[in-house]
Amino acid sequence: MSKHQRWSTLLELLAAKGRIEVEEAATALEVSGATIRRDLDELAEQHMLVRTRGGAIAHGVSYELPLRYKSSRQTSQKQRIAAAVSKLVSDGDVVGLNGGTTTTEVARALALRTGGGGVREPGAPVAPVLTVVTNALNIAADLAVRPQIKIVTTGGVARPQTFELVGPLTVGVLREVVLDVVVLGVDGIDPDLGVMTHQEDEASVSRLFAERAQRVVVAADSSKTGRRAFARICGLDRIDVLVSDTGLPAEAATRLREAGVEVITV
Known part of the structure; x- marks a missing residue:
């Protein structure tokens, strides 16, 4: 191990x-x-x-997270996906994270990945290795105590079901930032419609995350592939990489690659 x-x-x-x-x-x-x-x-x-x-x-x-976040931590698939996503991030990057069970695991993987960093004197300040911009309250709370990560929250109105901040305040902050990479958790991936989520306000925030990023990574387990949800985030033409598990159907992986998406399975 x-x-x-x-x-x-x-x-x-x-x-x-x-x-x-x-x-x-x-x-x-x-x-x-x-x-x-x-x-x-x-x-x-x-x-x-x-x-x-x-x-x-x-x-x-x-x-102290909702049950959906605690139960997701038992899912080895999402932990493997998160570890693979963390390898796509370079030191110094500005990383966007929306809310969700998989992106929560990505946040933890980023914290572990950037924590090694050599020997320093006790009490000496730690220079941030990454900047993370998020609209997820649980991710912000978890990363705020990590000295190697600079955490930026968007502001907005909190949705208690998902811990995500949404609304005009969220949009206003995201319009003022530039991201190297954004990692999106989604509820559905369709070869024709793109990536989707259940709530329209969360979809609009995730869409803006994608627009502000140089590179868009979707982190989703294979059960999300072929599934549709109510609110569309963006088309596959805006997605650079999908990181999923080995349960991803071969036909779906082929169609995604044909659409220009790099597919990584772990």
Whole structure:
């Protein structure tokens, strides 16, 4: 098991239980207690948890998410997709993230990916490696305590079902920024209609995210392919990359590639 996989699993245990013990985690992950202690120390340095004697507890409000976000953390497909998406982002990029279960995993993968970065003196300031612009309150809360990430929120009216900010205030901020890459979570991908979501106000925000970005990446598990939703975000001509799982049907992948979309499956 890689370090990234161990860290994701440790965070899963924290999300489910609120606290973990070293020996319990070592047994669950089938590694030594020393390895778990090092992992917990490194995660604590990144403000992703709080170390305690013999274990760790969850860090603040970032784990108090709706059930749909907690349950999604158990989906290994979305974690693999998120890890692949993080590799498409370069240090120094300005990254846009809309809301959703998959983009929540992408945010966590970005935090893990940018957290290694060499040795520094204790207490020394950390220069941001990435700038993340998001309209998702849960993503903003999770990344706000990551010193290696500069977090920018859009403002707007919060939708309690998805934690997304929408409305004129959201649009006003997005019109003033330029993004290197945007990662969109979507509810449907259709070869003819493009990418879609269930709510029209969220679709308009995601559409503007795409318009402001040099590169548009859609992160979606294979169940979204061939599915239609109420509100259209944009056509496939605006999408550069789709990152999905290996359950993506071959015919769908072919049609997407014919439309000019790079398809990555993990």
